[in-house]
Amino acid sequence: MHGQPRYAPGFSHFDYADPSAPKGGVFRNAAVGTFDTLNPFIVRGRAALxxxxxxxxxxxxxxxxxxxxxxxxxxxxxxxxxxxxxxxxxxxxxxxxxxxxxxxxxxxxxxxxxxxxxxxxxxxxxxxxxxxxxxxxxxxxxxxxxxxxxxxxxxxxxxxxxxxxxxxxxxxxxxxWTTREFDRTTLEPLLGSGPYRVARFEPGRSIVYERVPDYWGRDLAVNRGQYNFAEIRYDYYRDDGVALEAFKAGAYDFRRETDPAKWATGYDFPAARDGRVTLELLPHGRPEPMRALIFNTRRPHFADRTVREALGYALDFDWMNRTLFHGAYRRTASYYPNSELAASGPPGAAELKVLEPFRDTLPWQVFGPAYVPPATDGSGPAGLRGNLRKAQDLLAKAGWTVRDGQLRDAGGAAFEFEILLVSASDEKVALEFARALQRIGVTAKVRTVDSAQYQARLESFDFDMTLNRWTSTLSPGNEQIYYWGSEAAAWEGSRNYPGIRSPAVDALANSLATAVDRDDLVARARALDRALTWGHYVIPLFHLTADHVAYWSGLKRPAVTPVYGMVIDAWWMAE
CATH class of the missing domain: 3.40.190.10 (Periplasmic binding protein-like II)
Incomplete structure (x- = not known):
């Protein structure tokens, strides 16, 4: 995108792939939920991994x-x-x-x-x-x-x-495709040209891919040392807890752990102790996913920025990190955490040049120090008391006051909403947040649904608040319009979950793809980051800074881990 590519013409393979890696073996993986289509190119259905x-x-x-x-x-x-x-x-x-x-x-x-x-x-x-x-x-x-x-x-x-x-x-x-409708779900495997094809599957339960023996691109430099498994299998589990127990029993070969509590307490089992399972922390340099409690600003309660800001004071990250996650997380304060794209301190000259045309439409805080989430001393309810007072003050400014033990608007309507989840592992965060809200008169009901129902409700924006994430690369561009653009707010299936409609955000997101060099891109990304964080469209959660992986001894990996983190397609099975 910018500057010179790393690899010169005639290169033999990517540095993170080993061209001498043996071919063969079955790589068994896990997925949580279900699938009902083999067409990944449309909104309808939940495609197989x-x-x-x-x-x-x-x-x-x-x-x-x-x-x-x-x-x-x-x-x-x-x-x-x-x-x-x-x-x-x-x-x-x-x-x-x-x-x-x-x-x-x-x-x-x-x-x-x-x-x-x-x-x-x-x-x-x-x-x-x-x-x-x-x-x-x-x-x-x-x-x-x-x-x-x-x-x-x-x-x-x-x-x-x-x-x-x-x-x-x-x-x-x-x-x-001459006799098939493209925009329909299907369980008929699609014809492709890649290194694997669908070998067999049980709808919603498992799918197996087999390596194409005469794959046309097997000797290309971009593929050499990759796609080493003879078969790749995904088995679907009801929830992640069941999936972890299956991994410990040897039902599949590789697991990336995203829950520090499970990492700290769930991997003390015989195979990990005797070396048959390897536990590793693999550092990387990519932006971590932006995980957050997301406000649906299409809902009247959350249309007011001041209300959204107020509710952010009720999340006690410091206490949850200490008691629930063994202190492993870092608080997320950016839409591009763990990268140079994250805004920090006051905006520099290049950022101000990008932001200045929108001074009258963006919150004034955008032009000052970068957003920092509210913090506590980690002691629990007592330590959160000061933040909750700030929340009540902001809510009062927005017209909400506590009467009869509930937060109500001028017409007497109570402040109630639902937090929609798809994973049981997210319940502890949502429930702690809901308990804190109850102390200021807000009723938040936590509801966990199955993956198919969740996906349907997410894509139609049928939720009050949800816990989800966005993933960005080191070179954000047109996908950011799909994440934050005003038009995308009305597209069912888009990732503008909060329903952001801001001409300033539109222009800043559009400008990323116009960056002429890396420095220009970084300045524009930081400017967009400031506009998004100070818009209080979400309550940022937390992130890790390395990949926590566990794998059985038959699985091997190359010595080099690239900047984006481990590439499983370059791993192999021992002969």
Whole structure:
């Protein structure tokens, strides 16, 4: 995206992959919940995990750079300095699993289909193409619509990320869709071109992928040393507690633990003590997911920023971290935690240049020190008392006062809402938060539902508050519009869960893709971070700074861990 790529032409393999890794073995993995479709490209249904192994894109991402792509289905890429178009030339040996060559017609079909019927982010991205055409026997050119200048900086160039976004577009076989409806869920495996294909499955219970023996791309540099397992299996479990016990019993091979309490107390079992299971902390340099209690600002209670700010004072992170999580977490204070993209201190000159046009529409705090969540002394209810008084003062300013033991508005309506969860492991956080709210007269009911119901309610924004997360890369761009943009607030299936509708946030998010170099991108990301955090659209939770992984002794990994963290596709089974 910016600067020079890490790997020069003719490189042999990514540094985090071992080309001498043996092939073979069955890699058994776990998932929580269920699935009801094998089509991952539409909003409907809950797709099985692992379907990314079946499909491919024109280019492959490397995980030891912020955002660089290398040829996969495409053997060459041409792009002008202003990035107003991109042209891909396909490899002549690229094949679908049925042996049919991948052609420019397939690429054009994929673009049209995903633009018209794909997920909201696909419709947004691919709608920015003004013209798509075949060039020669194996070439395709995409010309982009003239981008409106981001109002945050009238002199900024247009969207510079689109050539890379087109390089990551999933490529679909036109001949396999002539008699099928694309926008319908299906349990018929899709034809792909990737290193694996669906071998067998039990709907909602398990799915197995087998390595394609004559996979056309097995000798490419971007694949060498990867996709080493003969089979990859996902078994689905009712909840994570059951999944952990299954791992300890040897039912699957690898587990990434995200709960520090389980990591501290749940892994003292015979196989871990005698070395048959390895426990490791693998550091990385990527932004950690932004996990938060998310306000649905479409609900009248949460439309008021002051109310949202007030409720944030009721979360006692310091006490929960000490008593529930063994002190392992860090409090999240940014939408890009654990990275240089996170705002800190007062805004610098480059950030102020981006923010200044919105001084009249953004909260005044955006132009001062970066947001820091309320803290306590970790002692529990007594230590939270001061924060709750601040919450009550803010709520009173917003027209809410306690009467008859309940917080009520001027008309007497009580302040009540539901916290929607999908994981039982999140209940302890939500319940502690609800107990603190009760002390200021707010009634919060915690409800945990199954994964299918949760996904349906999340995608239709049918919740008051939920606990979820966003994942960003070291090079945020167009996906941020899908996360925070005003239009996305009305798209069912988008990730603008809070329903943010702010022209300033729109402009700041749009401006990320116009960054001309890394420093410019970092300044714009920090400016957006300030606008989001001071908007109080969420109550930030916490994050780890390393991957906690456990795996059985038959599973081996390369010596190098890239900046984005471990890449399981580069692991292998001992011979």
């Amino acid at each position: 692992g379907l990314g192994y079946v499909s491919e894109s024109l280019m492959q991402r490397s995980w030891d750079e912020p955002f660089s792509l290398y040829g996969l289905i495409a053997e060459s890429i041409t792009v002008p300095d202003d990035r107003s178009w991109v042209e891909f030339t396909l490899r002549p040996n690229a094949r679908w699993h049925d042996g049919v060559p991948i052609t420019p017609a397939d690429v054009l079909f994929s673009w049209r289909t995903l633009r018209d019927h794909g997920r909201p982010n696909h419709r947004s991205y691919y709608g920015k193409v003004e013209r798509a055409e075949r060039t020669g026997e194996r070439g395709i050119r995409f010309t982009f619509k003239p981008s409106a200048k981001a109002s945050a900086d009238p002199d900024a160039p247009g969207d510079r990320e689109m050539p890379l976004i087109m390089g990551l577009m999933p490529i679909l076989p036109e001949h396999a």
